[in-house]
Amino acid sequence: MxxxxxxxxxxxxxxxxxxxxxxxxxxxxxxxxxxxTLGPLVFSFVMxxxxxxxxxxxxxxxxxxxxxMVQDDPQFWKSLWITVKFGALFVPLNIVLSFLLAVLxxxxxxGTAIYRTAFYLPSVISGVALVTIWAxxxxxxxxxxxxxxxxxxxxxxxxxxxxxxxxxxxTVASLWGLxxxxxxxxxxxxxxxxxxxxxxxxxxxxxxxxxxxITLPMLSPMILFTLITSxxxxxxxxxxxxxxxxxxxxxxxxxxxxxxxxxxxRFHDMGYAAAMSxxxxxxxxxxxxxxxxxxxxxxxxEGQARKDDADA
Amino acid sequence: MPMRRTLGYGALxxxxxxxxAPFLWTLITALKSEAELYAYPPVFWPERLRxxxxxxxxxxxxxxxxxxxxxxxxxxxTLGQLASSSLVAYGFARFQFPGRDPLFILxxxxxxxxxDVKMIPLYMEFNYLGWINTLKPLIVPAWFGEAxxxxxxxxxxxxxxxxIDEAARMDGANxxxxxxxxxxxxxxxxxxxxxxxxxxNAWNDYLGPLIYLNDQTTYTLPLGLxxxxxxxxxxxxxxxxxxxxxxxxxxxxxxxxxxxxxxxxLGSSVKG
Numbered sequence: 001m002x003x004x005x006x007x008x009x010x011x012x013x014x015x016x017x018x019x020x021x022x023x024x025x026x027x028x029x030x031x032x033x034x035x036x037t038l039g040p041l042v043f044s045f046v047m048x049x050x051x052x053x054x055x056x057x058x059x060x061x062x063x064x065x066x067x068x069m070v071q072d073d074p075q076f077w078k079s080l081w082i083t084v085k086f087g088a089l090f091v092p093l094n095i096v097l098s099f100l101l102a103v104l105x106x107x108x109x110x111g112t113a114i115y116r117t118a119f120y121l122p123s124v125i126s127g128v129a130l131v132t133i134w135a136x137x138x139x140x141x142x143x144x145x146x147x148x149x150x151x152x153x154x155x156x157x158x159x160x161x162x163x164x165x166x167x168x169x170x171t172v173a174s175l176w177g178l179x180x181x182x183x184x185x186x187x188x189x190x191x192x193x194x195x196x197x198x199x200x201x202x203x204x205x206x207x208x209x210x211x212x213x214i215t216l217p218m219l220s221p222m223i224l225f226t227l228i229t230s231x232x233x234x235x236x237x238x239x240x241x242x243x244x245x246x247x248x249x250x251x252x253x254x255x256x257x258x259x260x261x262x263x264x265x266r267f268h269d270m271g272y273a274a275a276m277s278x279x280x281x282x283x284x285x286x287x288x289x290x291x292x293x294x295x296x297x298x299x300x301x302e303g304q305a306r307k308d309d310a311d312a
Numbered sequence: 313m314p315m316r317r318t319l320g321y322g323a324l325x326x327x328x329x330x331x332x333a334p335f336l337w338t339l340i341t342a343l344k345s346e347a348e349l350y351a352y353p354p355v356f357w358p359e360r361l362r363x364x365x366x367x368x369x370x371x372x373x374x375x376x377x378x379x380x381x382x383x384x385x386x387x388x389x390t391l392g393q394l395a396s397s398s399l400v401a402y403g404f405a406r407f408q409f410p411g412r413d414p415l416f417i418l419x420x421x422x423x424x425x426x427x428d429v430k431m432i433p434l435y436m437e438f439n440y441l442g443w444i445n446t447l448k449p450l451i452v453p454a455w456f457g458e459a460x461x462x463x464x465x466x467x468x469x470x471x472x473x474x475x476i477d478e479a480a481r482m483d484g485a486n487x488x489x490x491x492x493x494x495x496x497x498x499x500x501x502x503x504x505x506x507x508x509x510x511x512x513n514a515w516n517d518y519l520g521p522l523i524y525l526n527d528q529t530t531y532t533l534p535l536g537l538x539x540x541x542x543x544x545x546x547x548x549x550x551x552x553x554x555x556x557x558x559x560x561x562x563x564x565x566x567x568x569x570x571x572x573x574x575x576x577x578l579g580s581s582v583k584g
Contacts, residue, residue, distance in 0.1 A: 025403025037422050122331060144354060235426065238519060243541075
């Protein structure tokens with residue numbers, strides 16, 4: 001038996017390693033990577049070192065775009081701050097709400113499939129449709145939201161026309177599409193062995209402690225994943241803001257991604273926009289790495305723990 | 313325990329209403345008369361359901377052209393995505409070759425690159441190729457695979473026993489035949505998933521068309537709706553009608569593919 005596998009293995013590896021064949025199969029991605037990812041990335045960096053108008057002469061200016069941004073462009077800082085504010089609202093709410101929805105679904109009450117579908121439904125549509133749906137709900141005079149608030153005796157604000165509330169309105173519309181994160185948490189909850197809760201219950205551990213000592217540690221890898229993807233999507237927030245408020249009122253929702261977009265395609269300053277997009281890339285990378293490093297303190301990997309036990 | 317169940321049901325039903333209400337509200341708005349639209353308190357059920365609002369809205373702008381453009385983009389790019397991503401996934405899953413693992417990590421890393429960094433150089437690239445104002449920028453890249461889909465399909469192929477490939481090779485099948493005759497059919501559930509996700513992305517995409525298309529004859533439906541919204545801010549009934557139409561294909565597809573989406577999400581984390 002041992003000799004049979006020993007003689008079979010090298011021949012199998014040889015068959016699978018046959019020369020050019022694998023490269024042919026992966027060639028679409030290699031070409032796509034060169035022409036639609038690596039090339040553009042390099043080109044974008046080169047652009048960021050130039051004064052690059054859409055028409056007219058381009059001039060090499062070194063890192064001037066970057067220094068201008070930091071030193072002489074208040075809008076850069078304002079837009080960055082708006083994006084950070086949005087992230088501070090969106091990221092925690094997205095994680096907490098999708099976690100709570102998953103917990104509710106995991107009670108496995110009758111009709112769970114229907115509720116699950118309902119919660120996921122908004123994730124299926126996006127962009128323009130989502131915006132037109134919410135624009136009408138937010139309308140000050142005729143909107144459903146202010147009508148419902150009036151029952152609670154609240155005179156609703158002009159959601160999209162108010163400097164304080166517009167960003168909240170965008171956050172709520174964005175949170176409507178949390179179905180994807182919810183499914184990730186639901187999957188995580190369903191993979192926790194029931195025996196853990198059983199054992200905790202028998203030993204008299206109260207329910208709140210079960211959440212702290214079983215549910216949250218077991219879900220921590222999913223929390224980390226959702227944290228990173230939410231941060232990235234918060235930074236890239238563009239479609240909803242562009243269509244719902246177009247940056248207004250008084251630039252209060254002029255997100256960083258929108259500033260990049262408008263600099264490139266409305267003000268036609270390609271070099272400066274490219275430089276800002278690189279700054280966004282670096283911020284996202286740095287934040288992701290910080291979160292990853294921080295996560296070592298609280299993420300619990302089941303497989304890793306078992307391995308540690310076995311090693312000990 | 314019964315207390316907890318009642319609370320659970322209450323919360324679930326309330327939340328379901330919260331998630332579904334905006335859709336229903338838009339549908340009802342689309343069926344109202346102008347007087348009902350601006351009535352206070354709001355009208356929750358129109359006196360007469362005005363289905364003609366849909367045809368009126370549809371003909372107010374060349375939406376048939378926009379639909380045709382959307383269909384071309386969605387169909388051709390979905391085909392490309394299915395073909396290319398499955399080929400690449402098969403290549404990564406079933407062959408040993410020097411540099412495979414670093415390449416695969418590179419592929420996963422590309423998912424971290426924000427679209428904003430690529431948006432400007434890609435515009436320049438497509439402009440150089442003369443593709444601006446054509447549907448090509450929205451179709452061609454899909455024929456070169458997408459990291460997330462390649463990853464998903466590769467994971468799926470990895471669950472299929474190697475013995476099946478071995479047996480086919482014994483019978484004289486080459487690598488292409490094993491891909492085409494064995495793995496492609498076996499991958500069907502994962503392909504439904506990739507096709508559905510890609511269809512929804514392509515159908516809903518607003519920023520891509522916004523950047524690459526300037527000429528109204530090349531507009532896709534989302535751009536058409538945005539244009540409509542800009543021109544007829546007051547005509548909210550028509551805007552709602554087009555919004556409903558725009559939502560229908562992804563919703564229909566979702567109900568068809570729901571089983572695969574849920575199976576994938578709820579099955580994957582167990583495997584890790």
